[in-house]
Amino acid sequence: MPRFLRFFSVLLVVFLLPHLALRAQQKKGTAAGKLSVRTVRPRADGTPTFPNVNRLAYYHNKKALREIQRAEKRKNWTAARNLLGTYVGQFGIENFYRDTNLLWRLGQLWEKAGNADQAKVYYRLALKHRRQDLKKVQLYYDSLEQKDADLYVPLKVYYDLVEYRKNIASFRPPKGVYTSMGDAVNSPAEDYGPTLNADANQLIFSSKRKMRGIHGVVDEDLYLSRRENELWTDAEPLPKPINSPYNEGSACISKDGKTLFFARCECPTCHGNCDLYVSTFKDGQWTMPKSLGAGVNSGAWDSQPTLSPGEDTLYFASDRLGGFGLSDIWFTVKQKNGQWGRAQNLGPTVNTRESEVSPFYHPLYHVLYFSSRGQLLNFGDFDIYKTYRTRGRWQEPINIGPLVNGKGSEYYFTIDGDSKSLYYARSEEKEMKNLDLYSFPLPMEAQPLAVTHVEGALIDSVSQKPLNGIVSIIDTDNGIEVASKYLRDDGTFDFDLIEGSHYVMLIQSPDFFSVEKKFALKADTVMKLMTNSIDYKLPLIFKNIEFDQDKAAIRPSMHPVLDRIAVFMVDHPTFRLSISGHTDTKGDPDFNMTLSQDRAEAIRRYIEQKGKLKPNRIESMGYGSTQRLKDIEATEEDARTNRRVEFRLIKPEDDKKPDAGAGSGW
Incomplete structure (x- = not known):
């Protein structure tokens, strides 16, 4: 095997964005797809649907609760679980923080029945929507999650290993390095909120580079840069009537490039702080932007629009009253008459008691990316997650890993249709107010097609006991980065990878010589690896x-x-x-x-x-x-x-x- 295949490289992406920016419309929009929607079939995780979320605020049924109590007293756990499951399935938005104890109890009943996976579904919901301390629920959840936890290797260890391996000339240096989009795009002011057209050759983004008035008030506008021969042209402001004396930002554009959705803030006709607008390109110019109306916009902050691949649903972020947390992901569906319907909440699986912002719908797959500070696996303040839509329901969000999510905040991002590059806003740690636009290769954890499961265990061939170490995966076909993990205490590991690719697995530890295995991924795979540990007392x-x-x-x-x-x-x-x-x-x-x-x-x-x-x-x-x-x-x-x-x-x-x-x- 070529020795460079043993080398794994890393990205360090630490986004330290000012939290005040969340209150403006400085979020990203979506990239439009250029092909038809493709099917991704991740495993269903038992996430329930809650049909009453957008129908009523609070569900309460005294008779049903008494029946649940009677079943519990009789210790008829199956009946109690079924009755409670039906009751919880009727929850409105307020139930999730007023009746969190019922979610916890349902999780306990599923655990009592021996179904740990379903128990974790309800423990997660209780933890994400709690407004009081739930240490017991956390302990229950942690005890079940321990055997499946992702033990990502700290970034400092990544870099140390990379530097050491550079000592061998035949090893290749890291490929995953973030790249500034250069002075043609970035300015001394804040630049953020990127979105791409279908061909990924036009970049629209938000910038605060323009000042207006004698007092130098910041004028937030939308700018356009074109890719020519792999270089980006000097950014130019979008013309009137898109940009105005008010603040515009957070755009997304349709596949044909003729419809632009964006946020406009602090304008006389706005319903709230920021509203969503739409403009179409006709006869060589953009039409006068129109508000999406009171059915979509609220008296609060509405921003960061992103289109579904079929362009019949628009997702956005809002901090309006009546949601689950400080800000939620909402959506509106286009009606037969071409108007956008009443805004609806995306539900309790994606939204939490905290803030969800910056939605981005992949242009080719039913995968929604968003930023959150309320999910259960979190590396920093705001992290980026992805969630798959399977059988009409959104699955439990997945953190896209430490190669993207750092100790700061991550949002303002978009992905091209080929899923090769991630575009985002990033600020240096010592220059937190100066956001610039960057891009880097999309790592495995963020790939929409990374849904094929690989799991295994490393066992000492003599003692039959589990071994400790770091396991790394290298995609030899595409060179896609994969975040390395520690082996769990029981010697197990798992990854979600792209089916059809060839991989090299490298497991390293002070206790044994490196274990290397090449494999072609054709389906979900389970493997058992054996090696001899080193006895330092013997030569x-x-x-x-x-x-x-x-x-x-x-x-x-x-x-x-x-x-x-x-x-x-x-x-x-x-x-x-x-x-x-x-x-x-x-x-x-x-x-x-x-x-x-x-x-x-x-x-x-x-x-x-x-x-x-x-x-x-x-x-x-x-x-x-x-x-x-x-x-x-x-x-x-x-x-x-x-x-x-x-x-x-x-x-x-x-x-x-x-x-x-x-x-x-x-």
């Missing part, structure tokens, strides 16, 4: 370390083993290595002593050169025939046993000498 002796008689030259047959040792030393820069050469009793003892020393030093030089290791991490010593394993060499096999090279890996805590390696360990 490592490899049978294929065999020199020509009376010579110390490294033979090609030795390369695979020595390469593995070199990689291990690169991956573990605080470890040291001791090499000792030994001969049989034949011949002159002085010659054998010199020969064993030469052989040990030849191996040392090979490993140091292969791994480009710093000096003094490897010590080599020849002992001739003075340390025999077989005192009497009665057979040729006895002599071969004595002719050996021993390797001892020295852990940092066992090494009394100063460590000469660079960086830190695992």
Whole structure:
């Protein structure tokens, strides 16, 4: 296998965006698709539907509650679960924070029935909508989720591993690097809210670069840049009547490029702080924007529109009253007369008691991306999630991972139709107010087609006990980045990948030599991997370390083993290595002593050169025939046993000498 395939690279994307920007219309719109909608079939996760969410505020039925209580008293758990499930299925929006205890109880009844997956569905709902401390629910949920938790490797460890592996010339450097869109797009002011047309050759975004009036009031407008020969042209403001004396931003555009939805704020005709508007391109110019009306807009903040692939549904963010949290994702459906219907809430699976903003509907698949601070797996303040629509219902949102989501806030993003690049606004940590537009390759966790499940376990082949380590996946067909994870305590791991691609799996640990496996993904896959852990008290002796008689030259047959040792030393820069050469009793003892020393030093030089290791991490010593394993060499096999090279890996805590390696360990 080419050695570069063992290399996994990383992105660090830390978006630190000012929270005040959430109150403006500075969010992103959607990219329009250029092909028909394609089907993605992720696994259904048992997420229920709640038909009353947009019909009534609160559901209460005293008779039904009494029946549930009677079933509980009789300890008829099946009846209680069925009755309570029916009752919870009638919830309106207010029930989710007023009757959170019923969600918790339903989860307990499912757990009592042995259905942990369904129990977690209701525990998650209780936790996402709680307005009081629910430590017991959290403990219940954590106990069930522990065996399936995603243990992502911290980004610092990523970077350390990348730097160490760069020491080997044949390894390739990281490909996933964010790229500024340059001075043609970005300005000294804030630039954000990108959206692409269907061909991904036109970028519309929001910017605060323009000032108006003698007092220099910021004028937020929409700007356009075109891609020409892989470069973006100088951004120009969209003409009137799109831009106006008021603030415009957060646009999305139809597939044919002739309909533009956007937010306009603080205007005399606005129903609230920001309203949604639409304009069409006719006879070479944009028409006068029209409000989507009181059925869609509210007396609050309505912004960040995104079109479904069929362009019959418009999703947006709003902080209007009557939702689940501080701001929610809402949607409106186009009616037969061409008008947009009454806005509806997307429901309690996506929305939480906190804020959901920045929706983006993938142009080709039924996958909705959005930003949230109320979901249960969160790396920072606001993170980006994706949710799949399966059988008419939105599934539990999935965090798209630490290669996108950092310690700050992530929103303002869009994805091209080919799912190759993510466009987003990003601010440097020390310049939090200066947002610029960037792009980078879309990692696996954010890919819409990453729905094929791979799971496995790594077991010690001798003790049959689980091993610890870091597991990395490399997509060798597309070069798509995949965030690495720690093996769980039981040795298990899992990933969602793209079916039809070829992958290399690399599992690394101080306790064993790297485990590598190539596989082509054709369906959901379960694998069991076995390896031997390293016993640091015993020397490592490899049978294929065999020199020509009376010579110390490294033979090609030795390369695979020595390469593995070199990689291990690169991956573990605080470890040291001791090499000792030994001969049989034949011949002159002085010659054998010199020969064993030469052989040990030849191996040392090979490993140091292969791994480009710093000096003094490897010590080599020849002992001739003075340390025999077989005192009497009665057979040729006895002599071969004595002719050996021993390797001892020295852990940092066992090494009394100063460590000469660079960086830190695992």
